[in-house]
Amino acid sequence: MEFKAGVFTVAMLAIVVLSTPAAPQKPKSPPAPRSPVVLAPAPAPAPAAPHHVDLADLLSVAGPFHTFLDYLQKTGVIETFQSQANDTKRGGITVFVPKDSAFAALKQTTFANLTQDQLRSLLLCHALPKYYSLAEFDRLSALGPVATLAGSQYTLNLTYDMGTVRVKSMWSDPKISSSVYSTRPVAVYEVGKVLLPMQIFKSDPPLAPAPAPAPDAKASDVAPSPASGKSSASAKAKEKAGEKSSSCRSGVVAHYLAIAVSGGLVLLW
Numbered sequence: 001m002e003f004k005a006g007v008f009t010v011a012m013l014a015i016v017v018l019s020t021p022a023a024p025q026k027p028k029s030p031p032a033p034r035s036p037v038v039l040a041p042a043p044a045p046a047p048a049a050p051h052h053v054d055l056a057d058l059l060s061v062a063g064p065f066h067t068f069l070d071y072l073q074k075t076g077v078i079e080t081f082q083s084q085a086n087d088t089k090r091g092g093i094t095v096f097v098p099k100d101s102a103f104a105a106l107k108q109t110t111f112a113n114l115t116q117d118q119l120r121s122l123l124l125c126h127a128l129p130k131y132y133s134l135a136e137f138d139r140l141s142a143l144g145p146v147a148t149l150a151g152s153q154y155t156l157n158l159t160y161d162m163g164t165v166r167v168k169s170m171w172s173d174p175k176i177s178s179s180v181y182s183t184r185p186v187a188v189y190e191v192g193k194v195l196l197p198m199q200i201f202k203s204d205p206p207l208a209p210a211p212a213p214a215p216d217a218k219a220s221d222v223a224p225s226p227a228s229g230k231s232s233a234s235a236k237a238k239e240k241a242g243e244k245s246s247s248c249r250s251g252v253v254a255h256y257l258a259i260a261v262s263g264g265l266v267l268l269w
Contacts, residue, residue, distance in 0.1 A: 052086045053186045059097065062180045063190060067103040068126075075116065077123040080149065084129060085186045092131030092185025093149075096167050096176070098194045106194065110205045118200050124150035125169065125197050131185045134176070137165045154197050167191055170198035171205065 056078055059069045072078040084093040103111075111119065127149045132140060138160040140146060145155035157168040165176045174193035181188040196205060 052082075053181065053183075055081050055085060055095070055186070055188075058181055058188065062188070063097075064100040065097050065190075067100045068098055068123075071111075071119065071123055075120050075123060077120055080124065081127060084127070084149065088185045091129060092187070094128040094130060094132045094187040094189070096126045096189055096191045096195060097180065098126070098174075098191055102174075102191070102193045105207055107206050107208050114200065121150045121154060122195075122197070122200055124148060125154045125156070126195055128156075131187050133182055133184075133187065134163075134165065134179060134189075141165075150197075153199060156195065165189075167195065169195040171196035171201055 056069065056073070059065045059072075069078070072081065081093060081095060084090060111122075114122065125148045128146060129149050137158055141158045141160040145157055148154045148156060159166045159168065166173055167176065172193040172195055174191040174195075176189045177192055178190045179187075180190055
């Protein structure tokens with residue numbers, strides 16, 4: 001009896017469990033999307049520092065430009081040139097450098113009588129505020145006077161003829177004899193004369209006196225002079241005359257001696 005009651009109880013519980021509706025399960029939410037991995041951009045390489053040409057070093061070793069460089073350093077114009085050469089945004093620089101012989105050809109008073117401002121303007125007149133290659137002078141020559149670093153009133157006329165470039169100021173017209181350095185933004189060209197603007201020199205500055213010629217060899221070192229030839233001939237003539245007079249005296253003495261001997265023989269006889 002008890003067994004039946006237990007079976008009945010289990011059966012009823014099973015019916016209750018099976019008849020009870022299952023609680024609705026909540027739908028699973030989709031997994032959150034993974035955020036993409038963003039890589040930080042690699043830092044751009046630092047731009048290489050621009051290569052600056054040291055104009056003082058270049059002029060000290062490139063040629064016989066010591067006088068020009070000395071004036072540049074004494075007046076501080078070398079710093080103006082270097083600043084222009086380093087600032088590529090301003091177009092670079094073109095410098096016309098006179099040789100030492102160009103300064104030596106002028107009288108020393110040519111520069112000694114200038115004021116400091118005049119000397120600075122003279123040196124600044126030797127540079128253009130832009131880089132120009134030799135090939136570009138053909139186009140530049142057609143533009144007329146070109147302003148220099150000394151200012152718009154200090155200009156130069158450039159001519160280009162079959163590859164020969166001349167740089168004309170008021171009192172000088174030298175040609176470019178060689179390219180010392182020409183890589184943008186710096187160009188340095190050698191010229192045979194100092195550029196002399198009219199604004200500083202009202203007339204053509206005098207040239208230095210030509211050096212005296214080397215003395216020739218002395219005439220006595222090469223051949224006897226006419227005077228020495230005469231004195232030599234005179235001496236020879238006197239020598240011959242002396243020999244002749246000496247022989248004459250010897251003949252007279254011998255003559256008288258022979259007479260004396262013959263007279264003594266007569267007395268003895």
